[in-house]
């Protein structure tokens with residue numbers, strides 16, 4: 332069994348101190364220890380983007396980060412977007428545009444889009460394509476996803 | 487679950503000691519090669535040494551020598567660094583072609599060359615720019631040219647106990663255009679089937695190619711024809727690239743396809759950088 336290390340961090344605005352196993356990925360820690368299962372596991376080798384979260388504001392593949400690297404950092408997951416029961420504008424636009432079929436890629440897509448709108452409030456197609464370059468949608472909802480992001484940017 | 491020890495320290499002397507303390511010690515930068523490799527069984531570390539507290543590896547600056555990029559600088563940071571964009575945009579093209587936006591938020595240029603894949607996308611641009619790799623160890627520092635740093639597939643010139651500290655592109659910067667073409671099966675998140683970098687320096691040209699030999703290579707036959715013999719027919723010059731490469735067939739492409747596409751991309755690169 333892998334050694335455990337105590338780490339302190341904030342997750343969706345709350346301070347937390349927990350033990351994480353040295354051999355654990357951030358993805359596994361988020362799902363299995365923090366029980367935040369909105370973050371999905373797909374390929375676990377950095378290729379699909381289902382596991383996208385924001386680490387200190389930047390989108391990363393949580394399957395390619397060690398859980399212990401979270402120490403001292405800020406984590407934002409899909410669960411952290413809605414405030415007081417109200418959805419984030421990106422979540423609402425994804426629903427309004429039906430920007431998914433199975434929905435498996437959606438949390439990752441929204442987290443990448445969230446970071447995009449933070450750094451570029453008025454993104455063009457090229458910006459969106461770049462931001463989503465690591466998020467695959469096996470259902471092929473890309474057109475609707477782009478439209479949802481553009482409409483969210485207008486709000 | 488994977489099992490290994492993990493240490494993160496900002497103290498370089500301690501780092502050098504730890505690097506020599508076990509047989510299988512792996513420095514951790516962005517982890518995009520290391521974590522995938524551990525999971526796939528390619529690496530079995532006893533100790534993971536997280537470099538991210540080491541200040542000496544974080545510089546990103548331009549001075550009178552040139553541009554220096556610390557080992558911990560991410561590929562996205564390089565793509566946005568103005569001196570790179572203004573003076574050596576071919577390097578930002580190479581960095582930008584790696585993986586995806588998220589991968590580039592973590593991945594470093596030092597990790598890319600230390601992993602020493604012949605397909606490493608920053609390598610061909612670095613070869614064209616005659617970049618220098620600055621190495622640090624308990625005995626002090628030394629520098630090697632990037633083409634001496636790559637010694638074989640997955641192999642580099644680091645000795646046990648050493649780290650890459652930074653990469654420098656020395657002045658004078660190239661006067662002329664540079665371009666990096668990556669042929670791959672998908673628009674993003676795929677390694678290069680081949681990578682072709684072409685950089686003009688006034689009337690002269692440098693050409694480097696990835697994923698066609700055990701290490702990235704310079705296309706010296708092409709360069710020689712253009713630079714020494716004044717060849718201006720770019721198709722003829724590009725055809726000579728067959729002398730410089732020894733591609734293999736793998737899951738990305740056949741050997742024959744690689745010969746073909748490299749020649750096409752070298753010709754296009756010459757047209758774009760040297761004029762039609």
Ligand SMILES: Cc1cc2nc3c(=O)[nH]c(=O)nc-3n(C[C@H](O)[C@H](O)[C@H](O)COP(=O)(O)OP(=O)(O)OC[C@H]3O[C@@H](n4cnc5c(N)ncnc54)[C@H](O)[C@@H]3O)c2cc1C
Nearest residue numbers: 377513515516517518519520585594597598600606607650
């Ligand atoms: C989904 C995906 C897509 C990818 N696409 C591409 C692509 O298109 N093109 C491409 O070229 N690569 C690609 N890669 C590979 C990888 O992202 C790059 O090679 C990256 O630049 C590695 O940097 P890193 O900081 O993540 O390295 P790490 O994984 O942290 O380290 C890589 C290796 O170098 C060693 N190391 C790291 N830093 C140092 C140092 N300073 N001194 C000594 N040793 C060191 C590590 O011990 C390890 O062996 C991809 C990877 C993934 C997961």
Ligand code: FES
Nearest residue numbers: 373374375380394
């Ligand atoms: S699960 Fe992390 S990228 Fe696929």
Ligand code: FES
Nearest residue numbers: 432434468469470
């Ligand atoms: S909606 Fe099914 S993967 Fe995107």
